[in-house]
Amino acid sequence: MSVPSSLKVGPNTTLILAKKRYLIFYIFLIWISIFTIQFEFWLYWNWLYGPTLTEPKVFIHFLLLLPFLVFVMYLTSILVSLFFAKVILVIINLIHKPREGVFLRHHSDKDYRYWSLRSTIKKWPLWLSHKFPFPFMNNICSKMFGIKTNYSNSLFEGWVDTEFIEFGKNIVVGQGAIVQSSVIFGNLFIIRKTIIEDNVMIGTQSVVMPGTYMKKNCILGGHSMTTVGQELEENWIYLGAPAKKFKKNVFYEDGLEEIIKNQGIGEIKTEARFEGLYTVRKDKEINSD
Amino acid sequence: MKQVIKKQMNSNPEKEKIDDSKVDYTIDFVTTSAISKIGYKFLVLYLPILWLSGYMTVAVFFDVSSYIPWYINMFLIPVWLFVLYFIFVFGIAIFTKAFILIINMLHKPKEGVFRAEEGDRDYEFWRLRVELKKIVFWFMNNGPLTWIVMWGFRWMGIKVDFSSHAQDSWVDERFIEFGRNVTVGQGAVVMSSQIVGRYLIIKKIFLGDHTVVGGLSLISPGTIMGKESVIGAFSATIPNQKIETGWIYLGPHFARKLKPNKYAEQRRDVIYEVRVDDEIKYEVKQEVNIDEDKKKLLNNNIED
Numbered sequence: 001m002s003v004p005s006s007l008k009v010g011p012n013t014t015l016i017l018a019k020k021r022y023l024i025f026y027i028f029l030i031w032i033s034i035f036t037i038q039f040e041f042w043l044y045w046n047w048l049y050g051p052t053l054t055e056p057k058v059f060i061h062f063l064l065l066l067p068f069l070v071f072v073m074y075l076t077s078i079l080v081s082l083f084f085a086k087v088i089l090v091i092i093n094l095i096h097k098p099r100e101g102v103f104l105r106h107h108s109d110k111d112y113r114y115w116s117l118r119s120t121i122k123k124w125p126l127w128l129s130h131k132f133p134f135p136f137m138n139n140i141c142s143k144m145f146g147i148k149t150n151y152s153n154s155l156f157e158g159w160v161d162t163e164f165i166e167f168g169k170n171i172v173v174g175q176g177a178i179v180q181s182s183v184i185f186g187n188l189f190i191i192r193k194t195i196i197e198d199n200v201m202i203g204t205q206s207v208v209m210p211g212t213y214m215k216k217n218c219i220l221g222g223h224s225m226t227t228v229g230q231e232l233e234e235n236w237i238y239l240g241a242p243a244k245k246f247k248k249n250v251f252y253e254d255g256l257e258e259i260i261k262n263q264g265i266g267e268i269k270t271e272a273r274f275e276g277l278y279t280v281r282k283d284k285e286i287n288s289d
Numbered sequence: 290m291k292q293v294i295k296k297q298m299n300s301n302p303e304k305e306k307i308d309d310s311k312v313d314y315t316i317d318f319v320t321t322s323a324i325s326k327i328g329y330k331f332l333v334l335y336l337p338i339l340w341l342s343g344y345m346t347v348a349v350f351f352d353v354s355s356y357i358p359w360y361i362n363m364f365l366i367p368v369w370l371f372v373l374y375f376i377f378v379f380g381i382a383i384f385t386k387a388f389i390l391i392i393n394m395l396h397k398p399k400e401g402v403f404r405a406e407e408g409d410r411d412y413e414f415w416r417l418r419v420e421l422k423k424i425v426f427w428f429m430n431n432g433p434l435t436w437i438v439m440w441g442f443r444w445m446g447i448k449v450d451f452s453s454h455a456q457d458s459w460v461d462e463r464f465i466e467f468g469r470n471v472t473v474g475q476g477a478v479v480m481s482s483q484i485v486g487r488y489l490i491i492k493k494i495f496l497g498d499h500t501v502v503g504g505l506s507l508i509s510p511g512t513i514m515g516k517e518s519v520i521g522a523f524s525a526t527i528p529n530q531k532i533e534t535g536w537i538y539l540g541p542h543f544a545r546k547l548k549p550n551k552y553a554e555q556r557r558d559v560i561y562e563v564r565v566d567d568e569i570k571y572e573v574k575q576e577v578n579i580d581e582d583k584k585k586l587l588n589n590n591i592e593d
Contacts, residue, residue: 063344063347063348063351064344066343066344066347067339067340067342067343067344067347068340070343071339071343131431133335133339133424133427133428134332134335135332136329136332151329157321172321172484174320174321174322175321175322175459175478176476176478177321201320201321201484201485201486202321203319203320203321204319204320204321204322204478204480204507205476205478205505205507217486219318219320219485219486221318221319221320221542222318222319222320222321222507222525222542223319223507223523223525223541223542224542237318239318239542240542241541246318247313248312248313249486250312250313250314250486251316251485251486251487251488252486252487253487254487256314256402256488257401257402257403257404257488259314260314260316260402260488260490261401261402263315263316263528263529
């Protein structure tokens with residue numbers, strides 16, 4: 001929410017237009033949300049204060065309530081665009097049901113086309129709710145679009161895809177982190193379900209690829225990345241790109257305050273452990289097959 | 290080809306096994322700062338802040354514009370929008386500071402290791418302060434002039450000089466000290482708090498004079514950077530790491546010594562020196578795509 005523009009991972013990451021005519025839905029959503037704002041302001045002006053606005057007492061009332069009105073106008077614009085986007089999405093999902101799998105990244109492929117259409121429709125309400133200073137709007141937005149999530153999660157600093165994602169409780173997505181359920185590899189387009197269980201922490205600027213299954217109490221450190229379809233075990237800390245086991249997560253035990261506090265400067269002797277985190281590319285294996 | 294990709298998708302990359310018996314309590318990895326844990330009950334405080342600053346801007350507009358004839362006002366609308374935005378932002382900064390002064394009287398912020406659960410007094414107050422400061426930084430970061438966020442940092446209690454630059458990065462709310470002329474790169478995260486499992490660690494960060502933090506790098510709590518040290522792009526320091534003076538560090542997950550920072554010495558002593566006589570002159574022959582019979586003309590020109 002308060003992340004500077006250079007750290008931001010916007011909602012436009014999913015949007016790749018398969019066909020330009022999908023923009024009609026996008027423009028329609030923008031139009032209808034601005035139209036309702038206009039209507040609201042007109043009501044406020046006419047119905048409440050219309051003829052008597054020149055009187056000084058009424059004018060002060062008008063000024064006092066104007067900041068609230070702006071706030072409410074923004075809120076309604078989100079809710080209206082969200083409602084209409086949901087209606088359109090329900091109709092589209094009746095025509096073609098979204099499903100997991102490996103597809104061709106070409107506009108002749110039906111799944112790719114409909115995925116593009118869905119993300120075009122979601123773009124405007126998502127953008128509005130990301131720009132909203134109150135963070136709960138993101139949770140409402142992603143719940144409406146069909147993510148299983150809880151209000152105890154915080155998904156505001158990074159980017160979370162809006163379909164085929166299942167969240168548990170108490171999850172933290174760090175600043176600039178990305179949780180994906182769809183990814184493009186050259187000509188292939190992959191959708192797989194990402195499941196994240198309770199108490200998981202995703203570190204700063206790390207990437208969770210589609211199909212990742214993160215079990216309870218595991219931590220993915222900062223600057224790390226999972227592979228497609230990777231399983232992270234319970235109670236482990238993972239680091240590296242691709243993520244590897246680093247050590248056991250003992251930080252859910254009680255009474256460690258003193259131990260953590262007494263770790264002085266210069267006690268770190270673990271340089272050698274970090275060598276294992278860097279992987280060599282395996283181009284040769286692929287060529288031999 | 291498809292089969293190979295499917296194989297790789299289903300296989301787990303980690304094959305080596307690590308001993309389960311050894312229990313390691315050292316924290317030598319980076320997770321996230323505590324800003325992303327949100328308490329919804331604290332959001333109530335946004336309403337008075339937004340309303341007060343919003344009312345201030347609206348009142349200023351109607352009061353001042355009533356003295357100016359309407360056709361000049363119409364001309365000045367873009368200027369008005371620009372000015373009103375900044376009046377709004379500074380209003381938010383002022384009213385938030387007032388709230389924070391009251392909150393700090395109730396509970397003094399301190400360093401240490403705390404439980405990251407509801408009920409812990411330090412954790413709750415940390416979240417409350419972060420929640421309040423976020424709205425200030427949010428409006429400053431989303432405006433047309435992002436460098437005013439440096440003023441915002443200073444106003445909200447981070448020790449920072451106007452000679453340093455950190456406007457393109459996330460900086461936590463307290464316990465951070467900048468020296469002179471510090472540059473923090475784009476997308477870097479300077480965090481003085483970190484959540485690991487059930488624990489919230491808060492420790493002071495010190496960035497010395499003339500230090501440089503590269504783009505997308507992470508500075509975790511307890512880091513001390515000496516004078517003229519450099520942390521490269523996409524690298525991270527682990528908690529309590531000490532960066533020696535005049536060295537360049539690099540590496541994701543854990544910054545390691547790369548080489549001494551000789552660029553800083555140059556900056557210090559040498560007033561740029563260029564010897565014109567010793568300069569090497571390069572001659573480059575280029576092929577030009579023209580007709581054969583006209584190439585003679587071109588060569589003649591060069592010789593002249």
